Amino acid sequence: MRKHWKSKVDREGVSPVIATILMVAITVVLAAILMVMVMEMSAEPEPVLNAEAIYTSQDGWVGRVTYASVPMDVDDVEVFVFQGNKYWPVDGYWDSNTIWFGSTFHTIPKALAPSDFPAVNFPADISFHYKGKKLATIVFDFGA
Secondary structure (H helix, E strand, O other), X not given: OOOOOOOOOOOOOOOHHHHHHHHHHHHHHHHHHHHHHHHHHHOOOOOOEEEEEEEEOOOEEXXXXXXXXXXXXXXXXXXXXXXXXXXXXXXXXXOOOEEOXXXXXXXXXXXXXXXXXXXXXXXXEEEEEEOOEEEEEEEEOOOO
């Protein structure tokens, strides 16, 4: 005797509407995951900057870049001295429009500094900030 399987005629799978919604949801989730992975791979690396400070009787202190991981626009880099629990902007100028190996920052003489700028006590921390983020700090001491 043969066994016959009875099938239900009214039995159906997932409704087409639910299946469509599930497929769209899965596609959106996979697209979002792929986008995050691609964005992480293409993110701009954090720049690195190393500098040294040199004092000359003619120019005052000069900051010279000894290493820069990427060229940086001078408008994006600010120089500060840390005195009295506060970062004070240092007036000066760069010797070029792009900061790269060997770029030099020259300070404006003390006579032209703002009147509320404190007298610098040494050793002093001179820091270079790129787009608001501190990249390098030089502990600057004349031995005074």
